[in-house]
Amino acid sequence: MDLKEIRQLIKMLDDTDVSEIEVCQEGSTVRISRGIQPTYMTAPPQHYMAPPQHYMAQAPGYHGAPAAAPALATAETSSDRGNAVVVTSPMVGTFYKSPSPDAAAFVKEGEMVEKGQVLCIIEAMKLMNEIESEHSGRLVKILVDNASPVEFGEELFLIEPV
Incomplete structure (x- = not known):
């Protein structure tokens, strides 16, 4: 050519x-x-906002131990909980009380739960993760609303051991 x-x-x-x-x-x-x-094509940046950190101001020139952060106010104090065990979220995701929207909840307040019983599902990255109880006892309180986002370490349930 x-x-x-x-x-x-x-x-x-x-x-x-x-x-x-x-x-x-x-x-x-x-x-x-x-x-x-x-x-x-790029996705818009995802911003993660860490929970606010609370610090107490120290006097200038003070070189002692750092001041303790003030306790955050909660709906229930530890004395209100008695000897109840707190079940926390092991991951970030969406909390679901039941396996599907039309199904019954895994557990209800006041019911007895067994160790290994499924308490809820947390959806993370399109995967449904069953959260099981690590204790046997009476479910005192469900601390999260259905279909709401949860953070790692967020309190989900109070269980009173038997």
Whole structure:
């Protein structure tokens, strides 16, 4: 293929929406492509916001032990909980009380639960993770609403051991 034929191919390519052409003739190959830059689709950045940290101000020049962070107010104090064991979320995800929207809840407040019994499901990255009880006892309180997001370490249930 000579230079004149290659120029004709380039001119033909300019008049179309084709971005690349390859011609094989008599054992030689010519590939012509336009200098079109590829476009990439990117997802918007995901921002994770850490829970606020609480610090107490220290007097200037003080070099002693750091001041303890003030306790955050909670709906229930530890004295209100008695000897109840707290079940926390092992992951970030969405909390579900039942295996499907029309099914009965795994557990209800006041019911007895056995060690290894499924308490809820936490959906994380499209995977359904069953959360099992590590204690036998009476379910005192469910601390999270159905279909609400939960964080790692967030309190889910109170179980009073028997």
